[in-house]
Structure formats: C-alpha cells, structure tokens
Amino acid sequence: MYNFEFTKPTTIADAVSALAQEEAQALGGGQTLLPTMKQRLAQMETLVSLNGISEMQGVCIGDDGALCIGGATPHAVVAADSHYPGLASLAGRIGDPAVRNRGTIGGSLANNDPSACYPAAALASGATIKTNARDIAADDFFQGMFDTALEDGEIITEVRFPIPExxxxxxxxxxxxxxxxxxxxxxxxxxxxxxxxxxxxxxxxxxxxxxxxxxxxxxxxxxxxxxxxxxxxxxxxxxxxxxxxxxxxxxxxxxxxxxxx
Missing domain, CATH: 3.30.390.50 (CO dehydrogenase flavoprotein, C-terminal domain)
Structure with a gap:
C-alpha cells in the first residue's frame, strides 16, 4: 500500500471541504477501496472517512413515508430494520458478518459494482440518492459498470426508498x-x-x-x-x-x- 493521509471529518461540510483537496478520496466501509489500495492498484494522497459523520448514520421514516437511510449506514443496520422487509432481507445477505458491519449503503451505491446487491434495490424501488449537492433519481444515477452520476467530490448523504406494497x-x-x-x-x-x-x-x-x-x-x-x-x-x-x-x-x-x- 502506498502512503496516504487520513482524515475523519464530523460534518458533511467538513467532508466536502476535505474532498476538494487534490487526489482526495471518500472512504465508506472500505470493502472495495482498501483491498485495491493494498494491491497497489490505486493511490490516493488523502482518504476522507465518512464514518464519523452522525448525520449520515441511521434509518428512519420520512414525512412522505419513504425509508430514509444515511449514506454511512452499515448493511447490518439496514438488515435489522423492519420497515422495508424486502430491503432488509437483501442487506442481511450481503457478504458475511464482517462485511455487513463495515460496508455502507452509500459506499456500495457510489462504487456501483456490476454484481452488487444495493443497486438492484435502489433501481427497483425508484429510490432517490441524495448527495451534498442535489437529489438524483435512481433511474439517472446508474450509468454503466462502476459508473454513476456522481461528480468529483460529491458524496451520498442519504438514500430514500419508497416502500412498495x-x-x-x-x-x-x-x-x-x-x-x-x-x-x-x-x-x-x-x-x-x-x-x-x-x-x-x-x-x-x-x-x-x-x-x-x-x-x-x-x-x-x-x-x-x-x-x-x-x-x-x-x-x-x-x-x-x-x-x-x-x-x-x-x-x-x-x-x-x-x-x-
């Protein structure tokens, strides 16, 4: 692994500011990024951890009845929530317990692995991916293998899932x-x-x-x-x-x- 700086902001604003630095990369659960770095297939000057931002954690029901999940929420937390059983079941079958307790929904969607589970849930549910800058409909978010509508320095702060019948x-x-x-x-x-x-x-x-x-x-x-x-x-x-x-x-x-x- 190459040398890098590590920062752990506590607010979305501080995270956006840190990501504005040259060669800075957001870090969610690190389930894809860290193995890639260990193999020296990627080199970043700075890793900006999103796991210390409390406003990006947790699950709740919004005023419109949608399930709102913070971008830094681990899969295990989604799996334990009962409001959207189909989504909870999906989250409970991602990887193994270690992956489910470290990996985050925002990291999975931002990476958009062609075999990842969450993209299917977001697209089928007609979810809205909220970032620090805008709201993106799932139909517009996924743009090909490992490719999304996210701009440089843009982070997923929340995902809103309409709950189906x-x-x-x-x-x-x-x-x-x-x-x-x-x-x-x-x-x-x-x-x-x-x-x-x-x-x-x-x-x-x-x-x-x-x-x-x-x-x-x-x-x-x-x-x-x-x-x-x-x-x-x-x-x-x-x-x-x-x-x-x-x-x-x-x-x-x-x-x-x-x-x-």
Whole structure:
C-alpha cells in the first residue's frame, strides 16, 4: 500500500471541504477501496472517512413515508430494520458478518459494482440518492459498470426508498465472493411493478422492461414464463456464460415474484 493521509471529518461540510483537496478520496466501509489500495492498484494522497459523520448514520421514516437511510449506514443496520422487509432481507445477505458491519449503503451505491446487491434495490424501488449537492433519481444515477452520476467530490448523504406494497430479492450467489452471479429485485407499487437485475449485464444494473409490463398486468410467476432476456449484453466469464446468466434472470425473477406474492 502506498502512503496516504487520513482524515475523519464530523460534518458533511467538513467532508466536502476535505474532498476538494487534490487526489482526495471518500472512504465508506472500505470493502472495495482498501483491498485495491493494498494491491497497489490505486493511490490516493488523502482518504476522507465518512464514518464519523452522525448525520449520515441511521434509518428512519420520512414525512412522505419513504425509508430514509444515511449514506454511512452499515448493511447490518439496514438488515435489522423492519420497515422495508424486502430491503432488509437483501442487506442481511450481503457478504458475511464482517462485511455487513463495515460496508455502507452509500459506499456500495457510489462504487456501483456490476454484481452488487444495493443497486438492484435502489433501481427497483425508484429510490432517490441524495448527495451534498442535489437529489438524483435512481433511474439517472446508474450509468454503466462502476459508473454513476456522481461528480468529483460529491458524496451520498442519504438514500430514500419508497416502500412498495410487496417486494422480494432473489440472488444466485457466486460462492467464493458472495456477490450475485445474478440478482433480481422485484417491487410492486400501486401504479405498477419495477424489476431490476444485477450481476448479469456488462452495462451493470438494469431494469427489465418486458417483465415489468407483464407483471403490472398479472403479478404472478406465470407472467414471466413466456419471456426471454437477450443474452448479447450479458457478462460471460468463468462463472457462467451470457446465455446462462440470461436464463438465471428469468428464473430469479419468477422466484422473486412468487416470494413477494
């Protein structure tokens, strides 16, 4: 690991100021950044820890009924909250206990790993990602593999999840990493169903529009039986071909619908 400076601000304003320095990088739980630095694949002059900012911690219900989660809230805290069972179940299956007690929702969304779980929940729920500068709809936030709408020095301070009538996340686990080989989050709202897929596409998390239309008319496992996901843009690697992942998308969607219903 290369040498670096470390700072731990206690307010969002101080964190933004620290990140304005050249080669400064925000640090959430460090589950991705620190291993990368240990392998000398990344070099930062300053790490700005967000874990000491109390206003970015915790879970509550907002005035609009949405679930509000501070950007520096660990997965274990989300998993213990009962307001949005589908999201709590997802958080409780991320990694292992060490990861769940260190990793944060803001760090996961900002990193936007193509196999991470939270991006599917945010996209399927129609979440709003709040930063120190603006509010970003989940549909606009995810812009490709490891790519988001965040600007330099912008940090996720809170994520607001509308709570659906029913929701479930099904994850086909890659056993070595505990990441999703394919994960599907289904959320049923009064005005329709949203389906988001992680782990499968070379473009990162995406919404499956055909399944959304079918499930909005008939929220049952059988509604997706006649659908197929094109395999051309699917990830193909030693863990599974693009065709295999496309098949898993359909299978996981059916399981999520059955569990939610």
């Amino acid at each position: 029913a929701a479930n996340y099904q994850k086909f686990v890659q056993p070595a990493s505990r990441f999703a080989l394919v994960g599907v989050f289904v959320a049923k709202f009064a005005d329709g169903v949203r389906v988001a897929v992680t782990g499968a596409s070379s473009d990162g998390v995406f919404r499956w529009a055909e399944a959304e239309a079918a499930l909005s008319s008939d929220f049952s496992k059988g509604a997706v039986d006649g659908l197929n996901v094109p395999s051309g843009d699917m990830i193909s690697d030693l863990h599974g071909t693009g065709e295999y992942r496309a098949h898993l998308v359909k299978v996981m969607t059916g399981r999520a619908v059955a569990a939610a219903a």
